């Protein structure tokens with residue numbers, strides 16, 4: 001990847017590469033755009049096969065956060081971090097404390113939280129070194145693990161997508177195929193099971209599958225079967241780029257509505273599923289519950305206020321469908337249009353987020 005031409009092409013502000021030999025920290029902080037405010041996005045820890053894969057994931061995720069925060073009506077820009085390593089065996093306290101010092105050095109331009117492979121405990125460790133972290137333990141007056149709230153947002157967004165596809169937002173009796181039953185999707189399955197939906201699940205982690213089968217009477221399938229099972233709704237809740245040339249021909253679902261970031265491998269795949277008549281709930285609109293929840297910490301966390309805003313994902317998904325039909329464009333483009341119009345309106349009045357005065361999260 002030619003990093004500078006990629007950054008120039010997609011308007012990235014900053015990429016910070018961090019290493020700490022003692023702890024083994026290898027992190028890439030990507031800040032895409034801070035027109036709306038400080039960049040907020042989670043920290044993902046994953047066993048990337050190559051450094052190029054890690055850079056690509058960080059950059060794609062960071063841009064996704066710009067659009068997610070804009071579309072959710074937040075005064076936040078987009079950024080994300082990836083840490084290269086196995087979250088099950090490479091973590092140590094020094095790693096996250098060193099990472100926290102790198103974040104503190106950005107002086108509030110980037111605020112982190114959880115994502116795949118990181119936990120509330122990791123955020124608490126980061127909090128030892130920097131103010132610019134959210135999703136930390138409620139003991140600190142914070143919002144805790146964002147995953148259950150993300151799951152609730154995906155649940156209400158999925159209901160809006162079902163109404164568009166089936167004429168009703170009642171999910172009772174619907175068959176939903178869930179890819180990846182981790183933090184978010186386990187909580188999503190709880191909501192769906194309680195509403196009377198039938199669940200088909202898969203995961204590379206067998207224990208996660210067994211838990212979903214036991215708790216929600218889910219049917220388990222192999223990871224490669226999930227795309228072709230007979231279902232009404234496909235819910236991608238694992239990693240990105242899974243809507244692609246290999247998987248699209250297998251799909252039987254009428255709706256795609258899931259938590260995973262960057263579900264479309266390329267934009268053309270969003271156009272392809274639109275032409276096939278599949279109702280696609282854009283990933284960064286439907287999965288914004290987590291960031292809406294942690295963003296509420298910037299005003300002094302109030303769970304009731306945050307959840308009320310998360311429920312608005314239902315109307316936000318409906319707004320995307322309205323734009324798609326009005327302008328005759330795929331839903332992923334309608335979501336981009338909604339986000340870009342908000343950013344442009346704000347860009348006319350200010351440029352990058354610069355730290356002036358006391359940052360609300362600043363304790364030092």
Ligand SMILES: NC(=O)C1=CN([C@@H]2O[C@H](COP(=O)(O)OP(=O)(O)OC[C@H]3O[C@@H](n4cnc5c(N)ncnc54)[C@H](O)[C@@H]3O)[C@@H](O)[C@H]2O)C=CC1
Pocket residue numbers: 114115116117146147148150179180181182183184185202203204205208223237238239240259260261287288290291
């Ligand atoms: N945690 C949150 O609040 C938010 C998460 N997201 C996105 O939602 C997705 C899930 O996030 P979490 O639940 O937090 O992560 P997680 O790591 O708890 O769950 C992901 C699950 O997917 C499984 N998985 C990975 N590759 C797979 C594959 N090829 N096939 C089947 N399963 C596979 C993993 O084993 C894991 O159980 C990610 O894309 C994340 O970026 C988006 C917004 C907020």
Ligand SMILES: CC(C)CC(=O)C(=O)O
Pocket residue numbers: 040041042043068113114115135146261287288290291294
């Ligand atoms: C609070 C975080 C989970 C936000 C984030 O990184 C995301 O929505 O992907």
